[in-house]
Amino acid sequence: MPSRLGDNLNSRYFEAANNLTSKKARRRIVAYVESYDDVFFWRTVLTRYEDETRFFEVMLPSHQKLERGKKSVLMNFIGDRIGPDMIACVDADYDYLLQGATEQSRRVLQGEYVFHTYAYAIENLQCYAPSLHDVTVAVTLNDHRIFDFEDYLSRYSEAIFPLFVWSVWSYRTGHHNKFSMTDFSRVADPGGFNVMEPQGSINHLRKKVGTKVHQLQQQFPDAKEEYLKTKEGIKALGVTPQTTYLYIQGHHLFDVVVVPILTKVCNRLRQERQDEIYRTARHHMQRKNEMSCYEHSLQDIRQMLKKNVGYVLSEQYWRIRKDLDHYFNCLSKKPE
Numbered sequence: 001m002p003s004r005l006g007d008n009l010n011s012r013y014f015e016a017a018n019n020l021t022s023k024k025a026r027r028r029i030v031a032y033v034e035s036y037d038d039v040f041f042w043r044t045v046l047t048r049y050e051d052e053t054r055f056f057e058v059m060l061p062s063h064q065k066l067e068r069g070k071k072s073v074l075m076n077f078i079g080d081r082i083g084p085d086m087i088a089c090v091d092a093d094y095d096y097l098l099q100g101a102t103e104q105s106r107r108v109l110q111g112e113y114v115f116h117t118y119a120y121a122i123e124n125l126q127c128y129a130p131s132l133h134d135v136t137v138a139v140t141l142n143d144h145r146i147f148d149f150e151d152y153l154s155r156y157s158e159a160i161f162p163l164f165v166w167s168v169w170s171y172r173t174g175h176h177n178k179f180s181m182t183d184f185s186r187v188a189d190p191g192g193f194n195v196m197e198p199q200g201s202i203n204h205l206r207k208k209v210g211t212k213v214h215q216l217q218q219q220f221p222d223a224k225e226e227y228l229k230t231k232e233g234i235k236a237l238g239v240t241p242q243t244t245y246l247y248i249q250g251h252h253l254f255d256v257v258v259v260p261i262l263t264k265v266c267n268r269l270r271q272e273r274q275d276e277i278y279r280t281a282r283h284h285m286q287r288k289n290e291m292s293c294y295e296h297s298l299q300d301i302r303q304m305l306k307k308n309v310g311y312v313l314s315e316q317y318w319r320i321r322k323d324l325d326h327y328f329n330c331l332s333k334k335p336e
Contacts, residue, residue, distance in 0.1 A: 027054040030086045032061045032073045037306060041122040042089040044309055045320060049328055058089075074107055074114070084331055088114045091121035094171050094181075097234055097247065101172050115323055118238070118316040121250030125317065127258045129153040129245070131310020135262065138304045141297055142269040149261070152198050156257065157244035159205045160188045164244050166216050169223065169230040179216060185252040187212045195264050238315065246316065254305070262301050270298065 033042050039058050046056045061072045073088045090108060096116060098105040108116050119125050132149035136142070167184040170176045187208050190201040217224075239247050245257070273294060281287030311317050 026050075026052065028085070029054055029056050031056050031058045032086070032088050033058055034070050034073055034090055035060070038089070038091075038122055040307070041125075045089075045317075045324070049324060070104070070108075074104070074111075083113070086113065087327075090114065090116050091250065092116040092118055093120055094168065097168050097237060097239070098172055099233070099237070112327075115320065115327075118319045119246040119250075119314075120248060120253075123250030123254040124246045124248070125311035125314060126305055126308045127153075127245070127253050128308075128311040128314050130313060131308055132258070132262065134310055135301075135304050135308050136266055136269060139262070139266050139299045139301050140269040140273065141294070142273045144269060144272060146268060146272075147195055147198075147261075147265045152202075152261070153245045153257075154242040155199075155202050156190060156205065158241045159202055160209055160248070161241040161244045162213050163187060163209045163216075164239075164248065165227060165231045165234065166213065168234055169227055172230060173223075173226065175220070178219070181249055185249055185256070188248060188252065189256050193261060193264060195261075195268060238319075246314075259301060259305065262305065266301060 031042055031046060033039055039060075043056075043058045046058065050056060061075070070090050070093065073090055088111065092108070095102070095105040095108040096118060100106045100109055108114055117125060129150040129152075133145060133147075136147075163184060166179060167181065170179040171181075188205070190205050192204075193201045234247075245253055274291065277290045277294060278287060281290055
């Protein structure tokens with residue numbers, strides 16, 4: 001039997017394969033994910049559910065056509081292809097906030113074997129604000145807190161929240177062709193950023209958001225009631241003005257907002273540590289050796305951020321856990 005499976009296989013295949021094995025053998029459950037980066041994230045989430053009765057294999061949906069993405073994953077969960085030996089683990093995107101307004105949203109939220117991140121994507125959880133100081137320590141080996149990531153991302157979120165509501169409204173009402181996610185991300189770019197004076201970028205962002213909100217109010221003068229309903233609706237789902245960053249497009253948050261901030265903060269922390277070495281070294285050779293040792297210990301920002309698991313303290317992670325707890329509790333009660 002090949003170790004990798006073709007496109008036409010489904011849960012019945014995995015179930016049959018499991019039935020052929022010894023009753024003492026662990027049951028294999030395949031977890032389909034959207035991309036390579038998702039493999040590590042969902043492996044981290046699912047590991048705690050492995051025991052003497054089951055184990056998981058986290059994989060992309062196709063190994064023949066190299067297909068990726070949510071649609072490719074969900075195509076395996078149509079009709080008789082689904083089953084308890086095959087689950088889908090996907091980014092929530094806007095599907096969670098749309099609450100069934102589209103076919104894909106309904107499939108993500110109502111699918112018995114589909115689990116989602118509650119945040120927009122895994123990148124948002126990797127950028128979980130309370131964990132970002134730990135990322136800077138992993139990168140620079142300097143534990144000096146020179147920047148308050150939680151405060152900055154809270155203020156960033158408050159600045160973009162009014163426009164974010166418009167963005168969700170546009171997708172719920174079918175107006176996303178007039179105000180797309182790309183349009184929103186373009187405005188939500190904080191632009192220039194100063195580690196010591198971050199409020200400047202927030203003030204600039206508020207002006208851009210205010211201008212765009214005014215344009216949308218002029219463009220959709222009858223949308224006020226629906227806008228307010230959308231605002232209250234997403235708040236009920238857990239979105240707050242202070243946590244909006246967890247629900248915007250993941251790549252935008254990762255690449256445009258957080259990595260540039262981390263880069264500037266880590267550069268200052270590296271320089272601080274290097275200055276300390278220069279200051280305290282007793283002679284040239286000691287300075288050279290210590291500097292070489294330090295520089296070889298430094299880590300890449302993006303890689304450390306992708307491996308950041310500080311999101312385990314987030315509400316979104318615990319909601320994922322709650323869904324999986326419920327699923328496996330129900331599964332264990334089903335007759336063989």
